[in-house]
Amino acid sequence: EPEVTQTPSHQVTQMGQEVILRCVPISNHLYFYWYRQILGQKVEFLVSFYNNEISEKSEIFDDQFSVERPDGSNFTLKIRSTKLEDSAMYFCASSEDEWGNQPQHFGDGTRLSIL
Amino acid sequence: SQQGEEDPQALSIQEGENATMNCSYKTSINNLQWYRQNSGRGLVHLILIRSNEREKHSGRLRVTLDTSKKSSSLLITASRAADTASYFCATILGGFQKLVFGTGTRLLVSP
Numbered sequence: 001e002p003e004v005t006q007t008p009s010h011q012v013t014q015m016g017q018e019v020i021l022r023c024v025p026i027s028n029h030l031y032f033y034w035y036r037q038i039l040g041q042k043v044e045f046l047v048s049f050y051n052n053e054i055s056e057k058s059e060i061f062d063d064q065f066s067v068e069r070p071d072g073s074n075f076t077l078k079i080r081s082t083k084l085e086d087s088a089m090y091f092c093a094s095s096e097d098e099w100g101n102q103p104q105h106f107g108d109g110t111r112l113s114i115l
Numbered sequence: 116s117q118q119g120e121e122d123p124q125a126l127s128i129q130e131g132e133n134a135t136m137n138c139s140y141k142t143s144i145n146n147l148q149w150y151r152q153n154s155g156r157g158l159v160h161l162i163l164i165r166s167n168e169r170e171k172h173s174g175r176l177r178v179t180l181d182t183s184k185k186s187s188s189l190l191i192t193a194s195r196a197a198d199t200a201s202y203f204c205a206t207i208l209g210g211f212q213k214l215v216f217g218t219g220t221r222l223l224v225s226p
Contacts, residue, residue: 004157031212043203045159045213056212091157093214103148104214105162 006092006107013082014115020108021077023092032075033093034067035103036060043091049075079112087114121135122206125221138204139158139184145207147180148214151203154201161189178179194224 005024012091026034034046047057049067066078075094079086089111093104121138128134138147146165150158164171164180166185171178177190191198201221205214 006157033213035214042218043205043214043216045215048212058213093158101163101165103147104165105160106150106158108157 001107004092004094004105004107006090006110008110010113011110012113012115016081019079019082019112020094020105021079021090021112023075023077024073024109025075025092025094026105027073028058028097029094029105031055031065031095031097032069034077035091035093035106037087037091037109038088046077046090081111081113084114087112121202121217121220123220125223125225127225128194130194130224130226132194132224134198134222134224135193136189136202136222138187138189138217139183140204140206140215140217142151142208145189146176148207149176149178149187150203150205152203152219154190154200156160185207191207191222194222196224196226198222199224215221216226 007022011028032049036042036046037043045058047067048055057099064080068076069083091106091109095104096102121136126134144166146163148163149161151161152158162171162173162176162178164178166182175192179185201219203219204217
């Protein structure tokens with residue numbers, strides 16, 4: 001069964017450094033998402049992306065964050081200058097449709113640790 | 116108050132027993148979805164129920180939706196140790212794309 005893959009599985013970065021998290025969505029999906037889960041807390045929506053544009057973003061997704069689909073397969077999340085509070089699991093997801101009539105499929109996540 | 120609150124927060128049962136988890140939400144929804152998360156892993160989609168549906172089955176899973184009470188329940192029948200995980204409900208609000216997750220129920224199934 002097709003799956004969403006994320007790399008790396010664990011990223012350790014010094015505070016203030018830039019980090020890029022990578023995702024390969026399911027190949028025929030057109031809608032892409034990033035979520036994060038701080039340890040012990042809910043999964044929170046960050047951003048959705050369609051047709052090379054951000055279609056929706058949360059308050060968390062400030063100017064330090066950006067997303068990109070640099071080629072036909074990868075979908076990346078960049079944090080420009082990391083803070084301690086960015087430490088979390090980051091999940092990429094993709095879906096066939098935009099209104100939730102089809103499920104969002106999630107990767108296994110990248111654990112981001114900011115020192 | 117939060118969109119998507121599950122109860123109980125934790126549930127411990129024996130193999131073979133049924134597990135019931137409940138989810139309440141605050142606003143009108145397009146659909147409600149249940150996900151499972153094994154420790155340290157990603158979210159696995161279990162079942163989607165649309166706002167005009169009342170009940171849905173998938174294998175050992177049964178989901179109900181009561182839009183008048185803004186609540187849903189997930190029943191896992193004949194549970195197995197492999198069902199040990201956290202279970203989350205998630206809603207799609209009208210006009211939006213994002214999933215709004217609940218707080219989750221941690222299920223422990225003992226052999």
